[in-house]
Amino acid sequence: MTIQLTRTPSAVRVVLQNRLYRGSTIALFLSGLGTSAAAPQIAQFLVRDLGSSLTVAGLYYLTNLTAPIAGYLIGRRSDRTGRRLGLFRLSAVAGALGWLAIAFSGQLWMPFVISAVILGFAGSAASQLFAAIHDELAAHPTPNGDGVVSIVRMALTFGWVIGPVAGSYLAAQSSLRVMLVATAACTLAQIVPLGRLREDAGPARAVGIPDTDSGTDSARPHVPLRAMAPLLAFTGLFILVYAGEPIKYAYLPIYMNEQLHFPAALSGAIIGIQPLVELALMPVAVVVARRMGMIPLMAIGALFGVGANLLFATTGTAVGLFAGQVLMGGVWGVFAGLGIIVAQRLLPTAIATASAIFITAPALSSALGGLVGGIGAGTIGLPLVFVIPAVFALIASIGLVALHRRVGSPDPQLP
Numbered sequence: 001m002t003i004q005l006t007r008t009p010s011a012v013r014v015v016l017q018n019r020l021y022r023g024s025t026i027a028l029f030l031s032g033l034g035t036s037a038a039a040p041q042i043a044q045f046l047v048r049d050l051g052s053s054l055t056v057a058g059l060y061y062l063t064n065l066t067a068p069i070a071g072y073l074i075g076r077r078s079d080r081t082g083r084r085l086g087l088f089r090l091s092a093v094a095g096a097l098g099w100l101a102i103a104f105s106g107q108l109w110m111p112f113v114i115s116a117v118i119l120g121f122a123g124s125a126a127s128q129l130f131a132a133i134h135d136e137l138a139a140h141p142t143p144n145g146d147g148v149v150s151i152v153r154m155a156l157t158f159g160w161v162i163g164p165v166a167g168s169y170l171a172a173q174s175s176l177r178v179m180l181v182a183t184a185a186c187t188l189a190q191i192v193p194l195g196r197l198r199e200d201a202g203p204a205r206a207v208g209i210p211d212t213d214s215g216t217d218s219a220r221p222h223v224p225l226r227a228m229a230p231l232l233a234f235t236g237l238f239i240l241v242y243a244g245e246p247i248k249y250a251y252l253p254i255y256m257n258e259q260l261h262f263p264a265a266l267s268g269a270i271i272g273i274q275p276l277v278e279l280a281l282m283p284v285a286v287v288v289a290r291r292m293g294m295i296p297l298m299a300i301g302a303l304f305g306v307g308a309n310l311l312f313a314t315t316g317t318a319v320g321l322f323a324g325q326v327l328m329g330g331v332w333g334v335f336a337g338l339g340i341i342v343a344q345r346l347l348p349t350a351i352a353t354a355s356a357i358f359i360t361a362p363a364l365s366s367a368l369g370g371l372v373g374g375i376g377a378g379t380i381g382l383p384l385v386f387v388i389p390a391v392f393a394l395i396a397s398i399g400l401v402a403l404h405r406r407v408g409s410p411d412p413q414l415p
Contacts, residue, residue, distance in 0.1 A: 011147025020136050021148055023193035024129045025155040027092075030193075031126055032159020034186025037167025037179060038099065042111070045176040050108045061246075061370055063115035064363030068356075070120035071127060075356030078131060079223075084352060085198060088128035089191050095122025096188035103180035123363070125190060126156065127355035130340050134351045150286045150337045154279060157336055161275040223350045230407050231346040231354055234295075237403070238339060238358070239365045240396040241302050241331065244309055244389030246369035247376075248328070252312060252321070255382045260316060270321050277329025282337035294338045295407075299400035301334030305393030313386035331393075346407065 015021040046052040046060060078087050098118035102111045133152060137145045171179040249271075256267040289297050304327045311324035343358035344351050369389070376385040 009142070009144070011144040011151055014142055014144055014148055015151050018136070019197055020132060020194070021152060023195070023197065024133055025152050026193035027129060027190040028126060028152060028156040029159045030186045030189050032156040033163045033166065034099070034159075034183040036160040036163030037170070037186070038183040039164070041167055041171055041176055041179060042102075045102075045180065046108065046111060049176055050105065050111070052108055056108070060112060060115065061366050063112055063119075064366055066116045066120035067123045067360040067363040071124045071356035071360035072353065074121060074124035075127060075131075075350070075353035076223075078128060078352030078356075079350040082135075084128045084132035084135065085194065087352075088125050088132070088194075091122050091125035091128060092187060092190045094118055095125060096184045098122055099180055099184035099187055103177045103184065122187065123360055124356055127359045128352060130344070130355045130359070131352035134344055134355075146286050146289070146341060147283070149341055150282055153336055153340060154282050157275060157279055157282070157332075161279070223347070223353060227349070228347060228353075230403065231343060231357060233399070233403055234342060234346055235357055235361045237302075237396040237399045238335065239361050239368065240392040240399075241305055241335065242362050242365035243369035243372065243392050244305060244328075244386075245362075246366045247373035247385065247389050248309075248312070250370070250373055251377055251382055251385055255312075256321070259382060262318065266318060270318065270325055273322060274325045274329045274332070277326050278332040278336060281330055281333025285334045285337040289338055293404070294342050295400055295404040298334055298338065298342070299397045299404070301331050302393045302397035302400060304328070304330040304334075306390045306397065309386040309390035309393065313383045313390065316383070 009017075015025060042060060043057040046057040074087055074091065078084055095118075098114050101114050101118070105111050105114070130149070130152075133149060137148065142148065167179050167183070170182055253267060253271065256262045256270065257264075262270075285297065285301075308324040308327035308331065311320045311327070315321065315324070340355060340358060343354045347354035372388055373385060376388045380387070
């Protein structure tokens with residue numbers, strides 16, 4: 001008798017062999033590259049090119065508050081029709097047009113209106129890809145499904161590693177307007193790796209989405225608010241954890257340069273270590289989550305955020321700040337790798353809606369962090385302002401433990 005052993009393909013091989021996974025990986029890298037190139041430069045563009053004051057330029061980030069609303073509307077439409085990739089392409093085109101319009105803006109009010117009205121919908125592109133990936137995994141299960149999602153998510157993070165450096169260099173060599181045009185080009189280029197790929201009928205039926213050709217998309221029932229409660233609770237806790245990021249990026253460089261008088265190279269190395277740690281730990285988080293569960297691991301990850309911010313607030317040394325950034329890399333290695341999977345599991349009847357709500361949550365975090373950080377910096381000063389995100393992360397950790405006790409931990413294996 002001959003015994004045949006079936007070898008499970010690795011997540012990397014699954015991604016390389018599947019056009020949707022492979023194309024989504026490249027598309028999200030381009031998305032992260034373009035968005036992160038513009039993010040650190042947009043305030044400078046408003047001040048230098050459009051004559052804004054620093055105060056008014058800071059208000060630009062409040063335009064992100066429309067992103068969750070736009071994401072919910074796109075996600076709900078996607079769940080009713082199952083047309084993930086069509087909505088992805090429309091969102092990507094909207095984003096490209098939005099960034100191009102900002103690049104050629106001649107009045108200060110224009111970037112504010114464009115960002116609030118157009119770029120809010122553009123942010124839904126990534127959520128549609130993750131919804132399409134979920135559908136594909138539901139139709140064609142693989143034991144390494146969670147690894148597939150992690151690899152695709154890592155591509156977005158890798159884009160955010162390269163983008164700020166590339167954007168800064170391009171702006172220095174040409175102009176801020178040219179850099180914004182390049183952002184528009186990256187945003188539009190997202191649609192190229194997927195070509196003319198369309199959804200199969202199988203994945204749509206696998207997640208309960210009606211066949212759009214039958215004209216029954218209106219039969220999709222509305223998701224009640226009660227059913228969304230676990231997802232909204234999880235997203236709210238994620239917002240608390242993420243709120244520390246705008247506080248850190250706003251005030252940690254100022255603290256290092258003006259109070260600690262670190263050399264520029266040392267400050268840059270401290271800031272740059274976090275995404276590298278994050279990339280290294282994302283696949284590790286998937287493996288650990290298989291043993292202990294996703295939400296419990298996220299509760300521990302939030303505690304890393306407590307430790308990181310306390311190190312920022314109390315050490316005052318390069319070693320302490322490096323250690324804090326390594327811990328922050330651990331936070332995002334966990335949340336970036338697993339967050340989208342947990343969000344989709346908490347609302348399995350509306351995958352695109354869940355993806356959109358979770359992915360647009362950082363916009364609310366930016367507004368919260370910017371507001372609280374500004375008040376804290378003006379009252380308790382630097383570096384004690386970092387105690388505030390430490391408290392936020394502690395609340396999030398306790399909340400994640402409570403959420404786990406109520407809903408359990410989603411199975412770390414995708415269907």
